[in-house]
Amino acid sequence: MAARASKARRAFTGDATTARAMQAGKAAWWAASGLAARRLVRIDRGEGRPDVRSEAPPVSMAELRRAWLEAFAKDTADVEAGLYPYAEAPANPQRMFARLTDLFEDARAVDARRRRRAGTEARAEASSTAYPAYYRQNFHYQSGGWFTEASAQRYEAQVELLFSGAAGPMRRRALSLLARAWRDRDQRGLRVLDVACGSGAFLADLRASFPRALSLGLDLSRPYLKEARRRSGAAVVQANAERLPFADASLDAATCVYLFHELPPRVRPVVARELARVLKPGGVLAFADSAQAADAPGLKRLLDAFPALFHEPFFASYQEEDLPALFAEAGLRLEGHDSAFLTKALLLRKA
Numbered sequence: 464m465a466a467r468a469s470k471a472r473r474a475f476t477g478d479a480t481t482a483r484a485m486q487a488g489k490a491a492w493w494a495a496s497g498l499a500a501r502r503l504v505r506i507d508r509g510e511g512r513p514d515v516r517s518e519a520p521p522v523s524m525a526e527l528r529r530a531w532l533e534a535f536a537k538d539t540a541d542v543e544a545g546l547y548p549y550a551e552a553p554a555n556p557q558r559m560f561a562r563l564t565d566l567f568e569d570a571r572a573v574d575a576r577r578r579r580r581a582g583t584e585a586r587a588e589a590s591s592t593a594y595p596a597y598y599r600q601n602f603h604y605q606s607g608g609w610f611t612e613a614s615a616q617r618y619e620a621q622v623e624l625l626f627s628g629a630a631g632p633m634r635r636r637a638l639s640l641l642a643r644a645w646r647d648r649d650q651r652g653l654r655v656l657d658v659a660c661g662s663g664a665f666l667a668d669l670r671a672s673f674p675r676a677l678s679l680g681l682d683l684s685r686p687y688l689k690e691a692r693r694r695s696g697a698a699v700v701q702a703n704a705e706r707l708p709f710a711d712a713s714l715d716a717a718t719c720v721y722l723f724h725e726l727p728p729r730v731r732p733v734v735a736r737e738l739a740r741v742l743k744p745g746g747v748l749a750f751a752d753s754a755q756a757a758d759a760p761g762l763k764r765l766l767d768a769f770p771a772l773f774h775e776p777f778f779a780s781y782q783e784e785d786l787p788a789l790f791a792e793a794g795l796r797l798e799g800h801d802s803a804f805l806t807k808a809l810l811l812r813k814a
């Protein structure tokens with residue numbers, strides 16, 4: 464499916480002071496909502512509670528809070544430095560409450576799935592020939608997997624709830640690396656592809672940050688692409704990241720946010736090679752994904768708990784993946800890195 468750009472939800476674009484104020488409001492809203500959700504669903508109690516095995520010491524709440532605040536501080540510093548604008552859809556209280564009610568209603572279904580360890584129910588929703596087996600699962604125990612409109616509409620709020628409103632600042636570490644790489648370039652006509660764009664939050668950031676470049680989104684999920692198009696206004700294409708429908712050396716940049724921890728180990732090199740293939744010589748990949756325990760030893764216990772808490776079947780092997788070596792084998796050299804909260808970001812360049 465290739466779709467033309469449609470009218471995006473209008474974003475508010477502001478300076479660092481506005482960004483700080485809006486982020487504080489958003490963070491407070493999602494942190495309070497997260498607290499309420501955790502009270503509603505006590506996943507650590509009762510039958511079927513997750514079996515978390517970790518030798519790592521308990522995570523210090525002070526360290527977690529420090530890392531969370533740092534994500535916001537880095538984001539606003541980049542807005543202040545003019546690297547990218549703060550572009551957010553204005554808060555709509557009616558919509559926010561509706562979204563939250565839906566999340567709370569769905570939270571019980573998610574918890575029931577977690578207690579039954581039912582991570583593959585979504586197979587019933589999706590054809591076995593159209594999608595790889597590893598994809599036909601309920602990642603995060605989410606209702607509908609990647610296959611329903613309700614899932615696509617709920618996803619961004621679920622992520623915000625999980626990270627207490629820091630999802631945008633976390634993803635934007637990749638935006639920061641790309642903005643630095645492109646700072647001195649005439650961006651007219653540059654082409655950037657967001658691979659595994661999901662419901663389009665990062666794609667919307669790309670469009671707002673590089674209005675003269677052509678930003679495109681790609682994902683395997685039709686409902687998520689529909690949401691991405693609505694959110695960002697960008698053109699999107701349905702395809703498997705293992706076979707990108709773009710010519711060799713045809714893109715100036717690619718971005719890839721939170722895909723690799725959801726790929727089996729044998730598929731990661733395939734996607735890395737595809738990303739390298741479609742980049743022009745000198746083109747860059749701005750990558751962001753979960754932190755690895757080696758980067759954040761103090762958070763190791765939390766990272767160890769992720770697969771059991773959120774049905775992440777490939778997360779443990781992702782923790783062991785040597786990402787710079789993986790991309791080097793594909794022809795992409797590590798040029799920069801950054802981190803925020805539970806996220807790491809890398810900038811890689813094709814020779």
Ligand SMILES: C[S@@+](CC[C@H](N)C(=O)[O-])C[C@H]1O[C@@H](n2cnc3c(N)ncnc32)[C@H](O)[C@@H]1O
Binds near residue numbers: 598609658684
């Ligand atoms: C955790 S979500 C991340 C989405 C988005 N980048 C974000 O930051 O919210 C993973 C996304 O990867 C997509 N995905 C997983 N495997 C894929 C594949 N082989 N090809 C294309 N997309 C894939 C899923 O459909 C989903 O939208």
